[in-house]
Amino acid sequence: MSALPAALDLAVRHRLRWWEALPWAAGLAVFFLFPNYLAFGTQVLVTILFALSLDLVLGYAGIVTLGHAAFFGAGAYTVGMLAAHWGWTEPLSGLVAAALVAGAVGLVSGWVVLRTHGLTLLMLTLCTMALLEQAANMFSGLTGGFDGMPGLSFKAILGLFEFDVLYFRSQYLYVLAVLFLCFVLVRLLVYSPFGRSLTGIRENLLRMHAVGAPVRARQVLAYAISAALAGVAGAVFVQATGYVNLAVLGLERAAGVLIILILGGYGRLYGAFVGAIVYMVLEHTLSKAYPTAWQLGLGLTLMLVALYARNGVLGLGEALRRRWSAR
Amino acid sequence: MDLASILLGGLAAGMVLFIVSVGLSVTMGLMGFVNLAHGGFAMLGGYAVVLAMRHWGLPFSAALALGFAAVAALSVLLERTLYARLYRASELDQVLFTIGLVFVMIALVTLTVGPESQRVVLPAWLDGQTDLGFLKYRTYSLALIAAGSLLMLALWLGFERTRIGARIRAAVDNRRMAESVGVDVGRLFTVTFALGSGLAAVGGGLGAEILGLDPQYPLRYLAYFLIVVAVGGLGKVTGVFFAALLIGVLDFTLKIYFPKGGTMFIYALTLAFLLARPQGIFGKRGA
Numbered sequence: 001m002s003a004l005p006a007a008l009d010l011a012v013r014h015r016l017r018w019w020e021a022l023p024w025a026a027g028l029a030v031f032f033l034f035p036n037y038l039a040f041g042t043q044v045l046v047t048i049l050f051a052l053s054l055d056l057v058l059g060y061a062g063i064v065t066l067g068h069a070a071f072f073g074a075g076a077y078t079v080g081m082l083a084a085h086w087g088w089t090e091p092l093s094g095l096v097a098a099a100l101v102a103g104a105v106g107l108v109s110g111w112v113v114l115r116t117h118g119l120t121l122l123m124l125t126l127c128t129m130a131l132l133e134q135a136a137n138m139f140s141g142l143t144g145g146f147d148g149m150p151g152l153s154f155k156a157i158l159g160l161f162e163f164d165v166l167y168f169r170s171q172y173l174y175v176l177a178v179l180f181l182c183f184v185l186v187r188l189l190v191y192s193p194f195g196r197s198l199t200g201i202r203e204n205l206l207r208m209h210a211v212g213a214p215v216r217a218r219q220v221l222a223y224a225i226s227a228a229l230a231g232v233a234g235a236v237f238v239q240a241t242g243y244v245n246l247a248v249l250g251l252e253r254a255a256g257v258l259i260i261l262i263l264g265g266y267g268r269l270y271g272a273f274v275g276a277i278v279y280m281v282l283e284h285t286l287s288k289a290y291p292t293a294w295q296l297g298l299g300l301t302l303m304l305v306a307l308y309a310r311n312g313v314l315g316l317g318e319a320l321r322r323r324w325s326a327r
Numbered sequence: 328m329d330l331a332s333i334l335l336g337g338l339a340a341g342m343v344l345f346i347v348s349v350g351l352s353v354t355m356g357l358m359g360f361v362n363l364a365h366g367g368f369a370m371l372g373g374y375a376v377v378l379a380m381r382h383w384g385l386p387f388s389a390a391l392a393l394g395f396a397a398v399a400a401l402s403v404l405l406e407r408t409l410y411a412r413l414y415r416a417s418e419l420d421q422v423l424f425t426i427g428l429v430f431v432m433i434a435l436v437t438l439t440v441g442p443e444s445q446r447v448v449l450p451a452w453l454d455g456q457t458d459l460g461f462l463k464y465r466t467y468s469l470a471l472i473a474a475g476s477l478l479m480l481a482l483w484l485g486f487e488r489t490r491i492g493a494r495i496r497a498a499v500d501n502r503r504m505a506e507s508v509g510v511d512v513g514r515l516f517t518v519t520f521a522l523g524s525g526l527a528a529v530g531g532g533l534g535a536e537i538l539g540l541d542p543q544y545p546l547r548y549l550a551y552f553l554i555v556v557a558v559g560g561l562g563k564v565t566g567v568f569f570a571a572l573l574i575g576v577l578d579f580t581l582k583i584y585f586p587k588g589g590t591m592f593i594y595a596l597t598l599a600f601l602l603a604r605p606q607g608i609f610g611k612r613g614a
Binding site: 058064066112113115116118119120122123124126127128130131134135137138140251255258259262292293295296298299300301302303304305306307310 | 355359361409413416418419420421423424426427428430432435437438549553556557561585587594595597598601602605
């Protein structure tokens with residue numbers, strides 16, 4: 001590609017395109033078309049938000065983490081403990097509190113673990129998550145220990161919309177709205193100069209140091225913002241389902257969200273959407289009936305993706321489109 | 328429990344950690360390959376030992392040798408056909424590939440053997456107690472300590488006193504330089520990978536008594552193996568040895584005094600330690 005089209009591409013890539021309205025239209029359409037599947041739909045939306053938060057660190061800042069569920073769990077437990085022990089059940093302020101706590105955890109742990117790289121960094125992200133998991137297990141007076149805190153209830157959203165325990169109608173729209181706001185924030189971020197410098201750090205660390213970019217500060221900040229968003233995802237998960245337990249913090253959830261983002265395609269904003277929908281629908285239909293075969297298939301898919309399809313479903317689509325237009 | 332028994336129990340657990348993790352450290356140091364499936368080789372080794380003893384009636388030591396050989400052969404096959412394609416790939420691809428491999432191993436073991444946990448039947452001469460003069464202790468734990476120490480000695484001699492050991496050290500320190508003076512790092516890697524995976528298999532078999540053995544083994548202990556390698560330093564046999572013993576003893580002690588959240592301190596200590604020394608116990612900066 002010559003310099004001019006590349007510059008043109010950079011100048012217009014942040015503009016909204018018509019198809020970017022489609023996911024949101026589809027999200028609303030599901031609400032009206034499949035009223036019996038809204039509980040599942042809410043789970044998918046939460047997962048999209050979680051994967052989107054991971055995309056910011058993994059896809060844009062290029063930090064490989066195995067412990068992203070730490071922040072999902074931090075947000076989830078914040079909302080859960082506020083509701084169970086202090087009667088703080090107002091949902092929107094709960095989200096803010098969860099974002100602040102998870103963001104603070106991300107800031108502190110990012111400041112510590114981002115000094116390292118490679119295997120050590122990977123291990124330390126895992127360590128941070130395991131540390132929180134063990135803490136949640138140990139301080140069972142606060143967190144409910146292994147059983148967690150079931151049967152939490154929250155006040156109506158904005159004082160208007162009661163949480164709908166049976167059909168998840170208000171939860172679905174609530175999570176969709178939260179996801180939309182967070183998506184707008186992430187989209188603004190990745191196309192801002194800050195986002196460009198993250199991509200620069202991912203692509204060429206040495207050069208970014210050489211041009212004087214504050215590499216570590218940017219990485220830590222991206223890590224903290226991503227943590228806060230993951231905390232929001234954990235918080236809406238707890239508000240929608242009304243329970244929290246140790247599963248929000250486990251390696252299974254962390255590996256799952258990584259797989260979702262990779263399957264969808266990382267560093268592309270919409271990869272989180274595609275990956276979460278594909279993965280959750282497959283899991284919903286297959287994993288209960290054939291858990292072992294599901295794991296085998298998932299493992300084989302991951303190996304194949306790593307070997308042949310490094311950019312996920314969206315990357316495959318782009319490759320096909322390029323081949324098509326090259327003809 | 329008195330101090331000596333706690334120390335011995337911790338040392339035995341640490342030896343198992345060492346035997347499993349040492350291969351991971353060397354292969355990481357050589358190729359920088361993030362092999363999260365290493366614990367999977369340990370699990371396969373454990374299963375090979377259990378099944379060989381149950382179905383073919385092999386004695387414990389012969390079953391361990393068989394586990395070593397089978398897993399080493401399997402790892403060479405995987406290394407040549409699949410791992411080798413990813414040496415130049417990004418860390419993320421290596422992580423995904425090896426996590427996928429772990430899932431496949433777990434699923435295959437669950438399908439063929441079953442999800443329940445397995446027990447290693449120890450031979451009579453390892454079962455029971457030995458009188459050390461000042462206290463009586465489990466013979467098996469003492470045997471583990473002896474086996475781990477012997478292995479450490481053998482590896483140290485191999486690393487420091489043989490030609491292939493010198494080549495490995497050279498390649499860990501500076502791969503390009505080693506290649507330019509004629510060391511075939513690719514082949515060296517295949518050999519060390521096989522040896523490391525085989526040792527992991529032996530560790531899986533020996534350690535089944537302490538760590539247990541079921542299909543979730545590789546994920547449950549993933550953090551432990553990684554901690555040992557990161558604290559010990561990449562490609563450093565001696566560092567891994569001391570890191571494994573330290574973590575084994577600490578973990579054993581903390582679990583006795585704080586049964587509920589004992590492992591929490593291990594993670595906290597690891598974070599604090601690597602904050603102070605990101606390169607590990609004996610690692611050099613930038614290695």
